[in-house]
Amino acid sequence: MNPIENVISYTKENGCLVKVDMLLADCTTFRTGGKIGAVITPENEDAALKAIISCKENGVKCFVLGNGSNVLASDSGFDGVAVRLTGSMNNIRYIGNGVIECQAGATLASVCKFALEHSLSGLEFAYGIPGTVGGAVFMNAGAYGGEMKDVLVKARHIRFSDLSFGEFDKDALDLSYRHSAYSDGGYLILGAVFQLETGDSVEIKAKMDDFLKRRNDKQPLDLPSAGSTFKRPEGNFAGALIEQCNLKGYTIGRAQVSPKHAGFIVNLGGATTEDILKLIKYVQSVVKEQTGISLEPEVKYIEK
């Protein structure tokens, strides 16, 4: 058996759901990306640790995937495996006094709905961000003036280097714009604890509906994308700069700067990651030339 087959058979027998013959295009909201050795979904923390140990022992490369809503995966695929928590490890628990504990595979949509059911306010901004708790902590996801930093108390993880379980409190999480202590990789985030405030469920729902409506009105949600392609440059907005450079609708292959929202690159159907990368580079060069501002991609690139 080759090393990836070893990992597949071991993890299958040790609490993981394993999918083979998968394309990264099936696991990412951009809907691009080539073949991956396997997608491994552990059903609990113990199975997650075993999956990581097995990759290490077999010398198999592994990366962590949430809902794939902020990643761009190489057309040549990934010659290793993904540990993906969506569809499992998605429990959400109310502890009391506004505190909720979530496993990393829970979607932000389900966490927001859970908070609403318990009349808890603070996470409304996250309604409509199509990620998991793990991905949102990793990215310090945010919208409409809110970010994970405002509500996160701590997060729990496995560290790859020494295979230890541990947790980071708010300070250690080192949260800033689209950055956390996890941003350089090396950890599997297992769960997070949020501190919310007791609120009025009618007001909470109204806020959530308003944010969702604003997304529907302004964002090209009918086409595959990874949301905002670029980080917000200091004191500016990537979308506004791109629009100012007349790049709305600019197309390379089947990748396009959305005519609806210039901050989004969309897949018109049949785009390759290469099309998207070329378009990212083109937009960066035009914006730099015309405004002097460097745009940095927000999306994480997964390469073979």
Ligand SMILES: Cc1cc2nc3c(=O)[nH]c(=O)nc-3n(C[C@H](O)[C@H](O)[C@H](O)COP(=O)(O)OP(=O)(O)OC[C@H]3O[C@@H](n4cnc5c(N)ncnc54)[C@H](O)[C@@H]3O)c2cc1C
């Ligand atoms: C239509 C659309 C709208 C969006 N709007 C917003 C927005 O308003 N604000 C915003 O901040 N983002 C937005 N995004 C981007 C994206 O949804 C967020 O960044 C989200 O937090 C990513 O979560 P994910 O589970 O999809 O992570 P993924 O995309 O799967 O992964 C992102 C990164 O996190 C790492 N990661 C994921 N889970 C774990 C884990 N358990 N342990 C360790 N590392 C992990 C991955 O390795 C990767 O590096 C949008 C995306 C789309 C498609």
